Amino acid sequence: MTSLAKFFDKNVYNKLNREVNFNHSKYRGKIIGLYFSAHWCPPCRTFTPKLIEFYKTYGKEKNLEIIYISSDFDEQQYEEYYREMPWLRFDFKQQKKREKLQKVFQINGIPQLILFDGDTGNILCRNAMEQIQYRDKKGEFFPWKQ
16 A cells, blocks of 8 residues: 555544554555545535445445545535545645645546555546446446556
8 A cells, every 4th residue: 555655644534533554454455545525515415425325335345445535615614524424534634735636636626536556556447436426336347447
């Protein structure tokens, strides 16, 4: 996981608010999804429940972990929205790093879900949101390598 971990610089937390160490063995072989979203965004509010359902149904089987990267305007919105989500989160206070991630991964709008090979850091799928919503709702062809 070291390839992808370098982008986060110890700024990812779990639901217990504990810092995530991507070099831990439990993250080996994982498919990592970066979910760029925001509370104020209507398309995000529509897609998030679908992503939650996909994650709860297939996440373990598909070896999927997701990191929420917020574009919310304030921390209260961020916290409120994140409460609904069962996955990891990128630290809201790290806005400059979030902007860097958006630039590196060419995020021009939200919501967006990009899948990575957690071991190599290679991008597997840039349109995972479209796959979950329309093309492969059951994840039969997951991780949708491009």
